[in-house]
Amino acid sequence: MSATTAAASPAGILPEVPRLPDRLVDQLAFPARDTYKQMVAAFKDAGFEMCADLCAVDYLTHPGRSLPDGVAPERFEVVVNLLSLSTRQRVRIRVQVPESDPSVDSVTDIYPGVDAMEREAYDMLGIVFADHPDMTRILMPEEWEGHPLRKDYGVGRVPVQFKEAPGPR
């Protein structure tokens, strides 16, 4: 793979990756789960110095979103926003993650700054990032059950958070 393409475009980096035209972002790429990490590394080599954001979305109740041909929609999606300071560009990578095996490679060894963001995605949506050095909850307590931002999470399931308080009122 020629990672040192001068023009930092998904077409130059991974020709087989499907794309969508988008008026709001320079580039939008949909790699498969097994090429995702490779693609992030290629973007880093192509001059995208910073990973601005990483988050996940649960598409349980909105399955009919527009995706390019060849990309099968799955329940979860991990969304990575990379930023190139030298060329003033942003690129967004969207990976489909199935419900049966909600895991994807961690990119902490490429961008150490995604550490907290991957932990947040794990905490909120239960997506496991393989090879993450510290895959623990970050916002919720360690013994918390469930992942709050999932669409099937029982809101109001816990009547009150304080242990000493009397039961459901």
Next chain:
Amino acid sequence: MSEHDNDHDHEPLPDEYVDEDAEHLAFEEEEERALVAETSEGAQELMPRGTTSAGELRQEVGAVLRLPEGGFVNPGDIDIERHDDQTMIINMGPQHPSTHGVLRLMLELDGETVLRTKPIIGYLHTGMEKQGEELTYVQGTTNVTRMDYLSPLHNELVFSLATEALLDVELPPRAVWIRMLMAELNRVSSHLMWMATNGMDLGSTSMMIYGFREREMVLAFFEKTTGLRMNNNYIRPGGVAADLPDGWQDDMGILCDTILARSYEYDELLTGQPIFRERTEAVGNISAEEALALSVTGPILRSTGVPWDLRRTMPYLAYDKLDFDVIVGSYGDNFDRYSVRLNEIRESIKMIRQITEMMPPGDYRVQDRKVTPPPRARIDESMEALIHHFKIFTEGFRVPEGEVYVAIESPRGELGCYMVSDGTSKPYRMHIRGPSFVNLQALPLLLRGGLMADAVAVISSVDPVMGEVDR
């Protein structure tokens, strides 16, 4: 008393006393275990080196840079000669007054020197992203404005920009310029607040008083314009909530003159002061490469010499029409972060003066019946207007399907909003990329090798706002 105790120590204790002691000890241990179990956050905490994986250890000592291709180092080599009995893990926060809210740090110390750090967050987590999915786009700004409570208008701005990008509406110029004016004023007030608390953390109580005094001027103008000092809910999808009050140009003139003149008083109070410089220069250094690798943005990134300011590099609103400088530092230490923020106050004041001069006339919100409620006067005379108003505030407006990521430069760095719409009147997913949340990752690196006494100053210089960190 002590003599008596000493005498007692030399005597061999009768058997029954030993048993009682052991029982008592067992009871104490049991109690301690119960206490630990009740307060422990488990794996989120900083663990002894023996039970920490190599990768985690590397993060906690702030070793962030990737090694050159083919290079190999055993991460266990980092300080491997230090044994657990030479070091001490202490807990700082979440109720510590110098942690700017409920930040909790666990630090491994060797004497006074900090070896490892782990920020433990989530004590202010209120599920705002989840709540955002339950509120309509009209109500959403009241929710996001409470995230970064020191710069509420920036939160509203990024939420509104994301919504408008999905709606594909174009704002009238006056709305854009009012937003810019309010955002810059908010930057001034946020940086003043930072100057105040940073001064306090370093022992300068005068700076504390002065910073709050000047900030109050800005908040008074916010109250005049928006009705509230904080959590304004002023910038909304489609424009702003109200026009600027009469005579706002005069207010701006007084405000700019006063704050600019007083910013030079801070120079006398802090910038040239030997004790302040001793405490800040070459403390908490970070290099440009490290800052980029850790996704650090805002004044911390600029203090390392990287001229990255979204207002200049990826302009939004009408920042490309303003004349201002991007302030950069050179060493990336506490002092540079202080200077960057102090000079950004002056740049913002420069911008406010230009905005005051160039403010265009016209509407302060878009005249799109889909998004904008009818004016109050129309409701009294028209039944349709009343129904329209009611519809917008109960059901909200529908936003076309799509995804968008919008980023703006908040006082703390890149504030992003990734919004997914499924075509209804509520966001399907509203993710906020909080700059404080990401910037906190730099703490292990900034604190490593420094003194415990400087830790407070370093935490302050990162400027974390816990409302935004935990959301």
